[in-house]
Amino acid sequence: MGNVIKKLMIGLVVGGALVGATRAFEFPVIFQMMFFAYAMLGAVVFMILDAPALTPMSGLKSVIVLVVFYVVLCTVYISGASMWPQYDPEDEKGKIAKILGPKYAATQQGKAEELIARAKALDEQTKALAARLKALGGDQAGKDQAAGGAGASPASSGAATGDFMKLGEEQWQLQECYNCHKLKGEGGKKRGPELDNIASYLSVDDIKQKILDPKSFMAEGFEKEYEKGKMPDKYKDLMEEKDVVALASWLGTFKNTSVNTPKPIKKK
Numbered sequence: 001m002g003n004v005i006k007k008l009m010i011g012l013v014v015g016g017a018l019v020g021a022t023r024a025f026e027f028p029v030i031f032q033m034m035f036f037a038y039a040m041l042g043a044v045v046f047m048i049l050d051a052p053a054l055t056p057m058s059g060l061k062s063v064i065v066l067v068v069f070y071v072v073l074c075t076v077y078i079s080g081a082s083m084w085p086q087y088d089p090e091d092e093k094g095k096i097a098k099i100l101g102p103k104y105a106a107t108q109q110g111k112a113e114e115l116i117a118r119a120k121a122l123d124e125q126t127k128a129l130a131a132r133l134k135a136l137g138g139d140q141a142g143k144d145q146a147a148g149g150a151g152a153s154p155a156s157s158g159a160a161t162g163d164f165m166k167l168g169e170e171q172w173q174l175q176e177c178y179n180c181h182k183l184k185g186e187g188g189k190k191r192g193p194e195l196d197n198i199a200s201y202l203s204v205d206d207i208k209q210k211i212l213d214p215k216s217f218m219a220e221g222f223e224k225e226y227e228k229g230k231m232p233d234k235y236k237d238l239m240e241e242k243d244v245v246a247l248a249s250w251l252g253t254f255k256n257t258s259v260n261t262p263k264p265i266k267k268k
């Protein structure tokens, strides 16, 4: 009995030390609890080592006991694991559906709608262009039209711009920036700044630099997070150049001055 208490004490001390250490490294609480649980599990194993030996069994009885043992073990493991959200396939399916859903919907509804939207965007581009030409004065407008190419290329690049912005928004979802950043009132668990007004401070190139090298800028008031490198330095490996540019361009449209996006300070 004394031995059991001694081992339990050692287990508690080791568990406590692990919790202290994991907390110091800012592990999530669930991991702190897991480390503690492992320490206790270890203590139990050492206690069992002291237990008196079982009387040997043989024949059918031993087979039944073994099977029952495995059934109990499997049931505990499977039912335990299924209580964790990350092992729930529905959870993963939900995430995938959130990203791919709109795309599937678009293809299912056929190309017609997409074409109409594209035509509309083109129309708007043309109008904007016409207004710009007007602003430049009749003479200039005449010259531009005579030059020909000037009219066609910005309009077609306008349709491409729409796709490009869509790609940017997709990257925001795909790279899970929303895990740390709130945007349009969504996401962010208080770990990083809200980004709704980022374009008032940073150019598209600056945003791109921040994504590729998070140490390049520091959000004012986030000194601790910056020093600890909270924003992952992995996007340069995960993302293609065009993805980064699209994401930065998309973020470059957010100029909502009513949101308190902290001022970025240039570091490199």
Ligand code: HEC
Pocket (backbone or CB within 6 Å): 172, 175, 176, 177, 178, 179, 180, 181, 191, 192, 193, 195, 198, 207, 210, 211, 214, 217, 218, 219, 220, 222, 225, 226, 230, 231, 232, 235, 247, 261, 262, 263, 264, 265
């Ligand atoms: C794990 C959390 C985390 C993730 C994921 C993350 N960031 Fe950040 N980000 C931060 C933190 C914390 C800061 C503030 C400290 C700093 O500037 O480094 C920050 C700062 C920023 C800033 C500067 C904001 C300002 O006001 O100065 C931008 C822009 C930014 N992140 C963009 C992104 C983009 C785009 C992604 C996705 C590709 C992303 N972040 C993913 C944590 C994260």
